[in-house]
Each structure stands twice: as C-alpha cells, then as structure tokens.
Amino acid sequence: MSTAQENLPQQPAAVLAEISEAIGLQEGAAGVRAVVWAFHQVGAASTREVSRRTGLPVPIAAAIGNELRRRGLLGRERPSRLTEAGTALLGERGAPPKVEVACAACAGTEITIPAKLREAVSRLADIAAEGPGADLALDQSHCTPETKVRRVLALLRAGVLPGNSLLLVGDDDLISLAVGVVGEVLGVRLTERLAVADISPEILEFISERATSLGVPVEVAEHDLREPLPVRLRHSFDAAMTDPPYTAEGAKLFLSRVIEGLRPGPAHNVFLSFGAKAPTEMLDVQRAITDLGLVTHGLIRNFNEYEGSGILGGTGFLQHLLTTDATAPLFFEGYQGPLYTRDKRGRQRQYICVSCEALIPVGAGARWNAVAELQQAGCPNCGKGPFRPGRLVEPAASGSEDAGADRDARQHD
Template sequence: MEREGVAGLLAGAGVDARRHRRALALLCEGGWWTLADLVRATATSRRGVEALLRVASPERSGERFRLAPGQIRDLRALLDDDPAAATPVVPRPTAATPVVPHPGAGSSPAGLGPADPVGHLLPGYGQVVERLEKLVAAAPRGRHVLDHVAATPETVVRRALLLGARFWLPGARLLCVGDHDLTSLAVKMIHPGTEVTVADVDERILAYIDEQAQALGFTVRTLWADLRLGLPPAARGQADLALTDPPYTPEGVGLFVARAVEGLREPEEGRVLLAYGASERTPMLALKVQNSLHELNLCYEAVYPDFNRYFGAEAIGSAADLYILRPTTKTRPAVAARVDRYGTGIYTQGPQSVESRPAAAGAADPGPGFEPGVLVGDWPKDVLPGTPRARLATWLAKPYAAAHDRAAVFVPAGLEAALPRLLLATRAGHVRVRLAEPPRDLDALAEPLSPVYRLTAGGAVLDAVRVDPPADATGRLLRAILDNAHGKLANTWREGLIRARPELTKRQARAVIGEAAPWAGEVSALELPLHRLRDLRPAVAASLGAPVPV
C-alpha cells in the first residue's frame, strides 16, 4: 500500500518530484528523523514532507519517525532509476546534533541537490563553523514580530565564503541590512580586511554583535535603523556590497533591497545579495516578490537555489535561495521614486504585518491643555487642524526648521524602538508622545536621555520635559552632544571638548575621542544603538580626563 501511495505522489509531483525523492532517499537509509530535520535537509516545505509521510506511513517514536526494514526494501525500488538519490552519504540526525546538509552535500554522483558553489571550501573552515555554532546558540532569541528565523551556522559561513569566492574583499565595504543571523561576524572571521557595517532595528542584536566582535578582536560598526524611517546617513553611499535577509513579503523585500541599494557607494558597480525563499507550492508569492525587485530595475546576476538553511521556517522548506542582484542605471531613480511608498506593514505577523490595519491615533489627541506647535507622525486629520505636521522619517532626517516650545509625537505599534531617537531629534521644551500601549521599561528609556529630559508616563501617554543643563563638566558636554543629535557626533564632541580643555588642538581632541569611543566616528547620536547611547557618559568622562596626546 505504501509503495503505491508513494509512487502516486512522485508521479503527481512531476518535475518537482526531486524534492520528495531526496526525502525518500534519506528515509530509506533507515535512520530516525524529525519533521524539522527532514524539511531542512531537503529544502521541501512542511506540507510537502507531511504529504510524503502520510503515504509512506513510517513507524514513529514521539516526534521521530523512520521506515521499517521491509518498507525500505519496498520503497527503495522507486529510487532505482534515480542515480542522484542512490546511497546518499548524509550523517543520520540525533536528538543532540540535528543534521543540516547543504545543497549538493554527500559524495554520491550528483549529491542530494543542486551543486553548492562553496561546498568544496567549507571543510577548511570547521573551526569557524564551530565558533559560529556557539555564537548563534548564545545570541538573543528571534522576535516573531520581526520575522526572525535563525540561519544555520553553516549557512552563515557559506555566505562569507561565497562573498570571498565571487568578489575581491580586501579593503571592501559590506553593509548588512539587518543581521539577526550574525553574517557580519562570519565575514570578519574569514575576511578580516573587509569593513563591515550592520544596520538593524533590534537593539539586542546590535549590542551582541558589538560585544562578540570586541571579544574576537575586530570591529563591526553597528547602527540603529528602522528601515521604514530611512537608512542611517552614516550607511548611505558607503558600501561596495550589501547583504540582506528581509521579511519575506513583497513589501519587506522591496524595502530592504531598496535601502541596500541606497547603501552602495557606486550602485552600478556594487551588488546586493538577497536571501529569499518561498514554498514550492506558492509560486505566485515568489512572483510578487520578484516583481518588487523588477520595479527597482535590478539585474539577476545569479540565483543559488536553497542556498540558505534555517532553524524553523518549515512552511518554505527551512530554506531560501540566494540572489545576487546588480543595480542598473535605472535602479537609483527607481529606488528614489518608490522607497518612501512602502508602508509600515512589511512583516508576515504582528502589529506591523502586511495584513494588519494601519495604526492610527484613533480618537486620541495630544490632550486637554496641551497645544503643540507641531504634530509629528500620522495623527488623524481632524486633530488640531491647521497645526503644522511632520512625518516621522522627516523628523529623524533633519532638524525641524521652526522652533516650538511644545511638540506632539504619535508612535504607532511596532515603531516603539524609534522613540529615543524621536525625542532626541526634538528641540522643544515639552514633548508629548502617544503610544499604542504604555512603555514597558520607562527606567531603561529614561537613563540615556536623562541629560536632556525628565520622563513621566500615564498609560500610553509619555511626557518628556527638557531639564536644565547639568552643572558638572561631563553632564554639560554630554548635553551639548545630545542637543545636536542630528549632527556628526565626533564633531560636536570635539568642539565641546576643546571648550572644556583649551589646551587641546583639534587633532589632539580627535585622538582623545577616538581612544575613548572608537565607535563615534562619522555617526550622529540618532544612529547610535541604545547601548552606545548609554556608553556615551563614561566615554565623555574619559575624554575629559585623558592625558594630552603627544
């Protein structure tokens, strides 16, 4: 019965039966498997593997399953005409060490899948893979509202190997547009001469990358960025290559790739590497995503199928293709015309999912007795008609021209990470913020902003009132830096340091700052991750007490 059912499934799958044959070949080895391991090993969607298991009827033990010897003899005959599936050499998974084969893994004539462009290089980097396994295991857990799914350590190392095999990396600049997978660390381990910048919205990931890079003895520049509000100025027009593994929606892929293009120094000479995957059952979804790339006038230089493997994402086979995209002369104008049209809903789940309704301030207004000179964010049209308005992205991009004593800011659900930057970008004496829900950790938010604001919260309303400048030298210099949050941090710091220490020349002041805060160059306070904003106070204090450089 099993043989007829499996034969019918293979016949019905047509040319796409290769995926099911890979799974069947692995099952015919007789080892125990879990559904997640078999999905990842074959890059077949969970539904596809489940369909095979329904007709193969393996024996089960808890979450694991295997074919009985009699079933193996019966079903192996279906593979006799398939040399690519004959006797695959793939280690059997155990509960402790699940197997994550790569495309083309194995020593059979054709392997288990398409040829891996860097599979022959991987054995020489076993120690790097082991180190990445530990780094990935200790990394902050993924957030489902950000569509986080962790790539396997082998995948991260293979990305770095492919970059080095395809491009000349010594002295090159790589921009990671989001880096929950820690590709930045793998690249620095294998190609230490590459300058790597990470722009990410997740404060935990940025802090972890900084911490681990320092422990490994190299530097990765980290910038906070919600790409819906813009790419950090320090990352624009700087990179030779950009790499991104975005939310797998047309809106998410389009936005992240557009920001990646903005990060390229010479778009027509640079490349964007994109990880994107869809189930073999949903070609229309893949078409929509590719249409979003087509609208940016990007050339497909290469597509490596199933190159990326993941812990999770079983709906798409725990795998994603790797695209190498080359901008054309029409890409930059297309990006400029479209990048601001992407909405805030770019994810597959959570308050900022594509299917969620756009967040609005509802019937709320800034509150009785509070008359702001400017409304920042997407306030309802009937709230304070005639009051000047500004978009969140515009507010972060440059200082507001007019001076107002009061400002009201609306922050929708899903954009709360921007709150510290929105406050620092405001020069008003009193800022009232409407949030979707009460702030979760007011103390953690207040600490890095304390030189500028006193924060209080009542429900989902937060008030930030500007305080008098601190009396101590460290507080005064820190306040001067944060009051000019749009400006280059190192420049404002240098000028304030010279005022406090007239014996320093500009060159000496720069050297002192570089020693106290090597991460402060070419960035603004608005681009700093939250942990770097917290580091500012001790770094400023160190610069005030540092000896005069020779």
Template sequence: MKNYIEETYKQVRLQEGKRVIEQFLIQCYLNPGIPTKEVARKVLLPVPLATAIKKELIKAGALRQGSGIECTEGGNEYVESVLGYGGLDMELLQMLLHEGEVWKKELADLLAVMDEIFSARPQVDVLIDQSKCTVETSLHRAILCLRDQALLGKKVLCVGDDDLVSVSLGLLLKRLYPTGGKQTARIDVIDIDERFLSYIERVAAVNDLPITCHRADLRQPLPKRLHGKYDCFFTDPPYTLQGMSLFMSRGISALKKQKGLSIFLSFAHKSPDFTLAMQQEFVLAGVTVREVISHFNEYEGAQMIGNHGQMIVLSTTEMTMPRMPHAFRDALYTGEEKQTLRTYRCKRCDESVRVGSKGKMTTIEELKKRGCPRCKNKTFELISRKRL
C-alpha cells in the same frame, strides 16, 4: 599615490564600470605572470577589452608585460595600501578563493568558535520572519563575499542580521589578517531588533571586530548618514514580495552610486509565478541577476521553507534606484500577509491549543516555551490550519 583605476577608467569608458578595472588589477596582483586571456576569463570580459585595460594600466604604471602580466612596484603598493591587501595571509587567501568546499576543512577551527557564538544568539522572533541560518551557511556567505572581491578593503552592510553574517565577515577578516596588517574593511548592521544588535556589539567588542550597529525600522527610510556609503549589502528579508522589495530598496539607498556593485539576497525557493514577480521587481529596481545558487542557505527549524533557501547575487547598473524611497505602511511580514489560526495537540495529554493572531498564543515557539496549559509538555503536533 596615483589612482590607477580612475586614470584607466578615464581612458577606457567601460560599460561594466570601474569595478571591473579593480578586479583586473587584483587578478594581476594575485597571479603574477597571468596571461591576458586568463584575466579576461576571470573578470568576464572579451579579450580585446581586457587588452585595452591592460594597455592603459601599463601606461599608467601599474602593470608591466613580460611572459605574462604582473604588477609593478607601484601597482603592488596601490593594491596593498589603497585596496587593502597588505598584511594578508596570502596562502590562506589563495586557498579560500578556489571554488568548492575546501574552506570547511581549512576553517574548521573557526567554525568551532562560531558554534559557541551562534548557540548563544537570541531566540528568533517569527512575527518578523526571523529564522536562524546554520553556522556553516553564515560563514559560506562571508566566503562568497570574499570570492566576489566585495570584502577586502570594502564597506559592507547587513540589512537585518539575525544570521550574524556581520560576525562571520568580521571573524574571517581577522583570520585573513593575522598580524592586523592594513585591514580597512568595515561592516555595518541595521536592524530593528535590539536583542540582536546588542549581541552583535558584545561579540564584536570581545573579538575586536570592525562592526558598527544601527537600530532602524526599515518601514522608514534609512538615515541620510547611511546613504551612498557601501560597496555591497547582504539581506535575508521577509519571504513576501513587498518584504523583499522593501529590504532591497533600503539596501540600494545605502550603496555607492556605481555600476557592478553586489547585492547578496537570500530568499526562499518560490513558485514560477512568484519568481517572475520577483524578477519584475529586480527590473524595476534597475538591478541584474548575476547568479542564482539553489539550496545555498540552510536554516534551523524552518520547515515552512524546507529548511533551505537560495542565494541570489545581483549587480547594480546605471538604472539602479530604490523602489520604495518613502515610508512603508502596508503588510510586510508573512504573518501580516497570511494570517492563520492553527490548532496544535499536546503529544502527552491531547490538550488542544489554538495558535495565531487570535489564539491563546501567537506562535508555536511561544507555545513550546510555555508548554502545554494542562501538563506543561513541550511537544505538539499540528492538527488543523485555518486562514483568517
């Protein structure tokens, strides 16, 4: 079968890369008879450039021009077989691609299934900056990936996955391909926490999801077998500058060497000075900011970040490269960077308990689990905090 995208790219050397040609072809597949101006708007291209792409795709045999643009029989077969759109529930897909929150109503039954799965996930380990996003947030990330045309037929990587984004992606794919179809997308997870890896593997096995897990300490470079394989990645890294840079670096090393690939970075809302430092890291890594969605992420019990965080969608460029290709030995997690000793008072008996790296217990979660040393009550109030 002809590689229409490659043939067109040879004729129209786009600075935007091959991915925009793929997006152009998919828009014509999803919207037969679409005007050239509308395709240009959807793929964010000037009309003359969109017209040049259209002409080359027509010449290659993938499109034909009528009252609008539509795929030929060969173009349809290419999108379905090669790009992975065969066997899709097209009505559901079109509904989910619309902006807004219609997906919450349309996938209400899936959210109910996910509630059960998410309620049984392992307890977070705050020492490595884990926090649980809500079920809706996890599925919303998967919807974002779908709308970005970075899911169907793609290889997706989750760099750390205590939010079970891999499970959300897998369940969404299963719903979109009700009869199995030609579903070719694959989802990989890398994480240091064996508890989450084991749990994701069990959920994937029970639900027949296309997920593969790899244990990896991100302080070390990724295994060579994972380099240059993926079309996008998700990460919700430690909320330190070096943590963000390290997780980004590992994810970038796993991406294919192409322009325009997506990076879905979840991060806390930060001060202007910290945000500037983040943006400088993006520049040094050779990635551009495509979109910033405030309050996109909602977390359970993450008061330190106000229970909400932003979604930053980044794009690769010709200059994209890992900022930290070697082993990392500096402070990484919030607790390492800002060690504190906190004192909590039991709400029942007023017993004081010190929590922190030099306290009786390391985290408030551990204290709540064990209960007050005197009366075993599990509710406390913070009365003091001291930086070590």
C-alpha cells in the same frame, strides 16, 4: 470490467492529483511526484531532507508525507521509506535508478568550507549561543554557524572581500561578527568599512561588544528599516547583504534600503537570503527585484540552513544580485504597509500534537501566530508536542486572500 476494476490500484496520475487536491498544493500533482521521487532517491528520508530536495517548505513536505502514509504509499517508521505501492507511483516498470547528482562535497551549495576555517565555525557557534535569541514576532530564526561562514565565503568568491566596504541591512544572524572571525582566522582584515543597520538595540550592543574584542570595527546604526537609511550610510558601500522578512514587501523594502546604501552605478554585489515559497508567490518577489533594477547573477538553493529541528528547521536560498544602470529604490519615504508574515496571514492551519492528537489552530486570530510559537509554548492540552501540520481552516474575518500564507511556518528575519 466494472467490479474487477475497483480492486485494481489507481493510476499513479490520479493518486498524485488526489493528494495534491487534498492539501491544496499549488505545485499540483508534479509537486507530489517530486516528493515521491525524493523519498525514492534517499531511501529512508526525513521531512527536512525531502524539503531540501524538492524546494517545498517543511510543513508542505510533511503534509504530503502524511497523505502518502494514509494511503499506504509511505511507511509509518521515521525516517520513512516508500512502500512497494509508493514506488509504483514512479512508473509501471518498477523502480527507476537512483542517481545521486547533487555534488556530495558541497551538497549542491557551490561552496565548501576550507579546513582552516573549521575553527571559525566553532567560534561562531559559541558566539551565537551567547547572543540574543530569535524574535519570532519579527519572523526571525537564526542561521547555523556553517551558514554564517558560507555567506562570508560567498562574499570572498565574488571578490567583494577582502578590501571593499560592506553594508548589512538587518543582522540578527550576526554576519558582521562572522566577517570579523573569518578575517581573524585568515589573518587579514576583510573589509575597509563594515556597517550594520538593525532595529534591535540588543543585537547591536552584542555586535559592538564582540566586534571590539575581535578588533574589527563595526559601525552600528539602530534603525527601523521602514524608514530611509541614516544619511551617513547612504551611497557609500560597494556591496550589501540582507535576510529580510520573507514577504514580497519585505524583500522590496529591505532591498530598497540596500540600494540607498550602495554607491551609485552598475555591477555592485548584493546578496539576498530568502525562503522557499510557491512559484506564484515567488513571482511577486522576483518582480520586485527587477522593478528595483537588480539582476540575478546566481541563485543557490538550500544555501542557508536555519537552526531548529523537524518542522521548524529549514533552508533558504541565497540570491546573488547585481546593480544595473536602472537600479533605484522603490520606497523613499517611511513604509507603513504589511511587512512580516503575521501581517499578511489570513488563514489558520490546524496542527496535530503528536503526543496527544489534540488539534491546535495556528495563524491570524489564533492563540499562536506561527507554529514556532506553539512549539516554544508546548501543547496546550498535554504540554508536549511535537506538532504535525493538518488542515487549513477557513479564512479569518480579516479576509486576506494570501493562499500561500500557511507556508510561512518557519519564516524569519
């Protein structure tokens, strides 16, 4: 059977494992299979949709798509469909059934925006367009106006609003203004006290100005969250919301500041927005959460949608946490360690310009720290783009061992 067998198709398991190895995927063959399954469910799927469905970051989903295409398992048209050989990866007996199980009404986010709040969405889109841009060096990218409203609705659903006090630890997403706009549209003041601590004077100035014209007082504190909260914000709030840098250190630090701001005691609500990472990296984040004495009360994948198209656009989850009797901050003093993605990035990844096929390194020591910066600048060779992720390049001399740092292309504050 030796020569004849060479012409037979490879076993699905072997193909999936091979692709997983080619891109060093932590999820292994199961992760590749999940991508194939997502393409099968959708029919013709964009990389972004595959990312949503699998929970894999957009650049990883794109890399898997490229490997499938190279092997003739996925079509080259965009959005792409599985070829017959690609569908065969899912089983020997032909295509399995398509069953759309995520709720179509809320896209699996548990929350729908009521008709009377569509106005709030469009007003927040206008406000965001006039506000400060995202600071890539601070891992920022902005969530969509729908996401802003959904976050306010999550606070209403939990009973945090109306009527309680709310602290926003970092607010480049302008959630304070979303609380104001939603309250105005509903005809009720939603918070007893609403405060924002943020490092950026531009963001705080913008929030103060707009909040005043909305008639919703927002207390702003210009503050580097590496330092403990100002005394006037400590031990005072019923609930808090944060969208920290997407590193375990970022989560631990920002949640420590959240806890400093909350009234002592159990059952206070905390909402954490965060981006998908490989399971082993997520373990550090979730250990940080339990180390802080916080418990998970809900976790909604793909709840947060961020601006930007293609590889830059992405989604993140909303984790609903509760304080317990054991809740305490982990950082009391000023924090000096790594915080943003670029502080931790140790490897470069080559990106391929779709227009001219140039290979451009991105990461520590390269001209661009993040693909977002490269996208903004355009290709150094032809001036255009967009860019597809290519191979990982050897660790830089600084030698971080953070194997998953390349997942952080669309990280933000």
